[in-house]
Amino acid sequence: MRKIITLLVFLLITGALITACGGGGDEASEQAAVPAGDAAEGAKLYGQTCLACHGEGGVGVEGLGKDMTTSTFIAGLSDAELLAFVKTGRPIGDELNTTGIDMPPKGGNPAITDEQIAHIIAYMRSIQK
Numbered sequence: 001m002r003k004i005i006t007l008l009v010f011l012l013i014t015g016a017l018i019t020a021c022g023g024g025g026d027e028a029s030e031q032a033a034v035p036a037g038d039a040a041e042g043a044k045l046y047g048q049t050c051l052a053c054h055g056e057g058g059v060g061v062e063g064l065g066k067d068m069t070t071s072t073f074i075a076g077l078s079d080a081e082l083l084a085f086v087k088t089g090r091p092i093g094d095e096l097n098t099t100g101i102d103m104p105p106k107g108g109n110p111a112i113t114d115e116q117i118a119h120i121i122a123y124m125r126s127i128q129k
């Protein structure tokens with residue numbers, strides 16, 4: 001009898017542990033998700049931080065920033081990957097740099113938040129051809 005009770009208690013504890021671990025996993029994947037951005041809000045923020053180099057409507061400025069409307073790089077990235085890219089930028093020393101011009105981290109605006117970048121990402125998606 002005692003053996004059976006011990007076994008039951010063991011099974012209960014194992015079950016509780018497995019449930020707890022499963023819950024933790026869900027939380028981690030939620031944190032990694034980029035909040036849904038608003039393209040109109042993003043257009044304003046883009047005007048303040050990115051327009052000087054990437055031009056009106058994201059068509060690029062010769063010698064400053066790349067065309068975003070035809071960028072297959074942007075099209076090929078998830079929102080989370082784009083967020084990480086904008087936060088890091090692409091310096092001249094980066095082997096992926098194609099122009100010999102710096103893309104500064106956060107577009108050179110250290111105060112910009114993840115939420116604001118998410119709005120800009122929605123804007124970048126909206127202008128893609």
Ligand code: HEC
Nearest residue numbers: 049050053064065066071073097098099100101102103107
């Ligand atoms: C000081 C100028 C400058 C500013 C400001 C700037 N960028 Fe850039 N950006 C660049 C340059 C230059 C490149 C291209 C780098 C290279 O040669 O690969 C680039 C590349 C990019 C790319 C990759 C495009 C591609 O097809 O490879 C994205 C996405 C991007 N910028 C987003 C942004 C966003 C969003 C902002 C505003 C938050 C911003 N940039 C602000 C200069 C700038």
